[in-house]
Amino acid sequence: FIEMAEVCAANNPTCNLVNATLTANILAAYAFPPSRPCFFPGFDCTSAERDLLFGNLSGLRQISNNPKGSIIVFGARGGSDKSVGSEHRSDTIPICNSLIDLGWAAVPVFYSDAAHDLILKHSHELDGYISRVNPDIYPGFTNSHFDELLLKLSQLGLASMPHPTLMQRFGSKDALAKIKALRTGLPDTHAYYDVAEFRAGFQASLALGPRVLKQNRGSQGEGIWIVRVKNESLYRTLPTLPLDTLVHLTEAVDNHEEERTLGDFMAFAEQYLTDEGSIRGQVIDQAFMPRIAEGEVRVMFVGDQPVEIVHKKPREGGVSATLKSGATYTKFTPSDPAFARLMASFVKRDLAQLLPALGLEGHQLPLLWTADFILGDPRPP
Structure with a gap:
């Protein structure tokens, strides 16, 4: 993984760690007054700044006195993705x-809104960053502010892994609508960006069968609702459902259930259409995939190479594949025969079309990223 990061840095002008150094140093020198180094060398900042940025660095190896360059690995305090007894992801x-073993200076840095200006102030000490912030809700952390910081760092010349544009396009839920024509996409997928189209579209799509409604942010099932009409005999009898139709709701974050009128639920879901800084509000509407009960498959990639597969099985009777909801995770290698067809469909066929479908022609795939899959109806090989 890290050796591939070096290759990416050496061969890709957009993430060239060597050429980025001069640009970053010149631009940051004009943008911020000189100060004693906070990141490298030696983390020579105040104790309050150290606590704000680094937290507990237990386990971090000694950094060379003459490193090839300087990288920070962004994280966030809190959330559900941390190791037991640690502030950091595993x-x-x-x-x-x-x-560090490859000769670089590297340290984990916690982003928070309080640390935003401090990170920019010392950006001239850096050659690049790797973002490992899982989409979630963190105390003192505004997603749009973090996205804007990454964009500023990229504009200052730091190697961006991944580039902020890739992060936004890959992380945005409307990516599901943009890739719906791929072999592994779901054709029955709609993206809504305003209240009028949401109300018209969702009342019509729910009339055909159960749906999954997703807000833009989050990866742990928050704001992802399985929506079913309580009286199933109403399906396919009307072009659109009236607002007083009773619906049964299950939120994927914890499998909790609710019952509301369709109008009440849609009014509640309109909050997801609110813009957050530069992030456009949106709601994604997809046909419910009943085989989620068999589990969700996550494939982790380094660039275009699959490196790990995780089968996430919901707890008995559940539909959520998150650890918080009680799902169990089992790891496999990409060569496991059980996933041969998925590897053939996505890696060998769809992957070449992924970036163009997301409007990212000319970009490389992110350094480290994942794709999640749910079993659908059988189709020819």
């Missing part, structure tokens, strides 16, 4: 140590 310190 892979954060190992990523830093692998870079």
Whole structure:
């Protein structure tokens, strides 16, 4: 993984760690007054700044006195993705140590809104960043502010892994609508960006069968609702459902259930259409995939190479594949025969079309990213 990061840095002008150094130093020198170094060398900042930025660095290896360059690995305090007894994700310190072993300076840095200006102030000490912030809700953390910081760092010349544009396009839920024509996409997918189209579209789509409604942000099932009409005999009898139709709701974050009128639920869901800074509000509407009960498959990639498969099985009777909801996770290698057809469909056929479908022609795939799949109806090989 880290060796591939070096190759990416050496061969791709958009993430060239060597050429980025001069640009970053010149631009940051004009943007921010000189100050003693906070990141490298030696983390020579105040104790309050150290606590704000780094937290506990236990396990981080000694950095060379003459490193090839300087990288920070962004994380966020809190959330549900941290190792037991640690402030960091399980892979954060190992990523830093692998870079250090290769001769780089690397340290994990917690982003928070309070640290925003401090990070920019010391950006001239850096050659690049790796973002390992899982989409979630964190205390003192505004997603749009973090996205804007990454964009500023990229504009200052830092190597961006991944580039902020890729993060936004890959992380936005309307990516599901943009890739629906791919072999592994779901054709019955709609994206709504305003109240009028949401109300007209969802009342019509729900009339055909159960749906999944998704807000733009989050990866743990928050704001993802399985919506079923309580009286199933109403399906396919009307072009649109009236607002007083009773619906049964299940939120994927914890499998909790509710019952409301369709109008009440849609009024509640309109909050998801509110813009957050530069992030456009949106609601994604997809046909419900009943085989979610068999589990969700997550494939982790380094660039275009699959490196790990995780089968996420919901708890008995549940539809959520998150750890918080009680799902169990089992890891496999990409060569496992059980996933041969998925590898053939996505890696060998769809992957070449992924970036163009997202409007990212000319970009490389992110350094580290994942794709999630749910079993659908059988189709010819």
